[in-house]
Amino acid sequence: MRAIRTRSQERILNLLKSVKQGISAQDIYIELRNRNQNMGLATVYRSLEALKLEGLVQVRTLANGEALYSLVQQDKHHLTCLQCGTSIPINQCPVHDLEDQLQISHKFKIFYHTLEFFGLCDQCQVSQ
CATH class of the missing domain: 3.30.1490.190 (Ferric-uptake regulator, C-terminal dimerisarion domain)
Known part of the structure; x- marks a missing residue:
């Protein structure tokens, strides 16, 4: 059974499909604004967490502590x-x-x- 996703989660999934490497939550926020798909930074983090728990998004934490998100592949x-x-x-x-x-x-x-x-x-x- 497929989980019901919010519009915010769908927008983030679509964005992640278009990037070839991991991207930070802040960069996701900025890129969505550039695409006129405004969403609050807190919503970006909540959506990423939900997608991670669904097994669709993975996170990689760099040595400097920055978290990079990408589709699970x-x-x-x-x-x-x-x-x-x-x-x-x-x-x-x-x-x-x-x-x-x-x-x-x-x-x-x-x-x-x-x-x-x-x-x-x-x-x-x-x-x-």
């Missing part, structure tokens, strides 16, 4: 530099089998997972 994993903030995608998923096992053993519906390694990129290692 194939799991994305990253190497993130703590100094310059560069984020390098990792294409293979070393925990996919574990996710399947956990869903079965704990009867837990997993919408997505994230895996992020933090350290220093080549450039930042050289400059130290």
